[in-house]
Amino acid sequence: MTPEQLLRDELTKAAIAIGAPASTVPALERPRDPAHGDWASNLAMTLAKPLGRKPRDIATELVAKLDLSAAGVSATEIAGPGFINFRLNAGAHARGLADILAHGAAYGRANTGAGTAVNVEFVSANPTGPLHVGHGRQAALGDAISALLEGAGYRVSREFYYNDAGVQIENLAKSLWVRVAQAAGIDADIPEGGYHGEYIKEIAERYVSEFGTPPHSTLLAGAQAIVAGARPDDATLFEAMRRFAVAALRAEQDLDLKAFGVQFAVYYLESSLYTDGLVEETVGMLRQGGHTFEDDGALWLRTTDFGDDKDRVMRKRDGTFTYFVPDVAYHVTKWRRGFTRAINVQGADHHGTTARVRAGLQALEVGVPKGYPEYVLHQMVTVMRGGEEVKISKRAGSYVTVRDLIDEVGRDAVRYFFLMRKGDSQLVFDVDLARSQxxxxxxxxxxxxxxxxxxxxxxxxxxxxxxxxxxxxxxxxxxxxxxxxxxxxxxxxxxxxxxxxxxxxxxxxxxxxxxxxxxxxxxxxxxxxxxxxxxxxxxxxxxxxxxxxxxxxxxxxxxxxxxxx
RNA sequence: GCGCCAGUAGCUCAGGUGGAUAGAGCAACAGCCUUCUAAGCUGUGGGUCGGGGGUUCGAUUCCCUCCUGGCGCGCCA
Structure with missing residues (x-):
């Protein structure tokens, strides 16, 4: 028994002896000021009301009833408004060091989770570019949260959801097409919503060296279609480029994650939700539940029934689904896969989506708890170098990648700097400080x-x-x-x-x-x-x-x- | 306009879910030291915890309101 436990037991006994309810649980805390002893209890103050007496009188009576010889208490005093302060003799605390040596690397572990399966999803970057500093913060947070939960006795699965379907990927493929066309001497522009980064040029070069330059006329026609907001006619070639771009960027992101030392147990593909029929199934269940309605050519979910601030479109007028439908389907799989807790680490810019995903899960009425999934949202990261903020502009393609940071200051420093502030606070990453020895x-x-x-x-x-x-x-x-x-x-x-x-x-x-x-x-x-x-x-x-x-x-x-x- | 987050020492930030005289590092000032690892150690000054109300024995912490900043408010993700 630690001194803390002994103290608590004694206080409980004394409290009951003077007429406190049997359910009394005395609080013990470390005083901020060492002059107030090693442990302190506010028990007398919390009992003042139920017993209808003055805190200091209660404290006096409590102290008289305590038997603290076993706990190694050398002094007990009543202080301030009614605190009871305990001072332990020198050996009493130090004895606890034996516990640390005995447990070694397991010291600090607990079993509060009792083997409960938790899914921790983080990074989940779309394969449309390298990982940037925001993803870095997520990687550090997600990995550390996972480790904390493992230490608390949970069974943790680190998961990366990657969006390989949808408009952004389409724009990525178009951007690659344009770069390939440009490399072939065609005057073409990156489309609206496309990706301007240098890395697309590099991927274009690799594509050409691997598969050769496609016919000039095909490229030109495709580029013209892209400018007009359409897709190239040559669907086979376009699909090949899409896959090439996604594979190339996934490979890059894997290198980033490897450099960071993060290992995921599962990479979940958005596209698989379509091919496995889970999106359709989810939509069917939602319709059956009666929470959907049609309006203006679109299919809606009445998420306002479940706490969202407005209803959400599920199927657009063009027949495709909004991202939130596969997102709900995806979270259903987490639940079905046996994760009684799911934690999503995301940038605070996604905070608007949390209510609708939860609402979607509630609307399914399959027993998913209300607060499922849990969200850990983090604020933005700014990077300082040489006393100046490094401007991050995704549109211009100029931003600081995770790999840049790791190369510059090392993995350990990157991790610590991303973790030293609470997620709710904006984080300033001072590169010069991080690299200083x-x-x-x-x-x-x-x-x-x-x-x-x-x-x-x-x-x-x-x-x-x-x-x-x-x-x-x-x-x-x-x-x-x-x-x-x-x-x-x-x-x-x-x-x-x-x-x-x-x-x-x-x-x-x-x-x-x-x-x-x-x-x-x-x-x-x-x-x-x-x-x-x-x-x-x-x-x-x-x-x-x-x-x-x-x-x-x-x-x-x-x-x-x-x-x- | 609405929602979320933040506002604590000159600067960067902590404040185990309501506790005592609100802390640390850097910077400033005064002194000491050169030893198991590389400029460390000791002391000092510095605050209307954004403002104002409330809840109670007690509020940086909970509630209301206002101010300032960031993010969000798509049939984008």
Missing amino acids: SEENPVYYIQMAHARLSGIFRVGEIDPATITADGVQWEALAEDAERELVKSLLDYPRLVAGAAEALEPHRVAAYLLETARQVHLWYHKHHVLGEPEHILRARLVLAKAARQVLANGLALLGITAPERM
Whole structure:
């Protein structure tokens, strides 16, 4: 039993003894101010109302009834409006380090998820261009959220949905056609909604070198059709180009993801929803449910019945479906595939679509929960270089790709920078800071803390595996810097559990930075090697535990923990 | 106009789901140090938590309202 559990039990007993309801669960928290002790409870204040007495009187009576010898409490005091503060003796906290060593890489894991299957969908970029910084943020967020959930005992499947059908892909194919035509000396323009990026030119070159230049007349006719807003007549050639472009860009995106170190279990193709008949099936179910209506030549879904702010078109006048129909069909497959939770990581610019997808799923009436899927939306990313914002213009084809960033600052820094802010905040990616090898750079600072701790063992020629908690004199860890560090290390499981529940990896990033700071502080103030035996032993345990926690936290964020730098 | 998100120290941001005197880094100022890793360490100053109301023992946190900024409001995705 940890001191925390013992305290809670004692408080509960005391509360009931003075007449509180049996259901009372006393809150214990870490005071912000260390002067307020190691643990504090507001129990007396919360009981003030039900018992109709003054908080401080209740606190006095509670304290009198507590038996805290087992919890290692050295002092109890009543403070402020009615807080009860507990101060633990030096050894009581440090004893918890044994737990860290015992669990090792598993320290911080929990089983709240109990094996529940969760689908985490992220990136899901259309194959119409390289991954940009927004996708990078999603990749980092999605991967870290997945890791957090795995650590909380969920069975996680990372999934990438890719849209290989629809208008955007059509425009991509047209853009490629135009570039191929241009390469053949034809004067042609990229159509409205087309893609201007240099990468299309490169794909055009590769296409030509692989398949040769198509007949001049065919290209010209096609280019003219494209300008007029139509499709080239040569459907076979057009389809070949479409497939070539999609394959080329998918390959590029795979390289981006590989460079980033993200692995997806499933790539789900939008086109398969059509070929497998799931789109038709979904439409049929929606019509049967009676939530659809026809108007102005289109088929609508009455999503307003399920909380959307306006009804949505399902089938356009031209007979094709709007994107949201396959989207609903896709989420039905998630549900049918046994994912009781589905989490979608997306840019906040997609926030308008969340209500309608949920509404569509509700309209099916197949038992999907109301809040399904869950959304983690993130705000925009701006990139700063040399103190200036790097302008991102997709239309002009000039934007910073994920690969650019990784090449420039390294994978670890990219991941950390994308994760250090909460998703709700806009994120400024300072390239110069990310690449700097100084303590101002948070990634470097955290990794350095890990490397320094590793260095102690290396220099001392001590195999960390031989360090155990057996027979350690915990009271030897009595310095302020060590007590604070110990407390942080013991807070790790609670922190990670909170981050997993809230789907907020930035909490881990902030925690690591703070803990690294405490490590550096301790490291500067106190030596390990060369100290008297009992201090040496205790500090080696602390060093090993701190190193473990840093490594575990970094692993959650997908960042390496170097032994030396 | 409507919806979502944000507004916290000069700057960049934290504030485990209502707690005590609101924190960290950078910058500024004063001093110290050069040791298991590379400029670190100690201290100081700095705030009407966007404004105004409310809820209660207690609000940066919850509610209402206004202001400012970003994003969205397609038979595009």
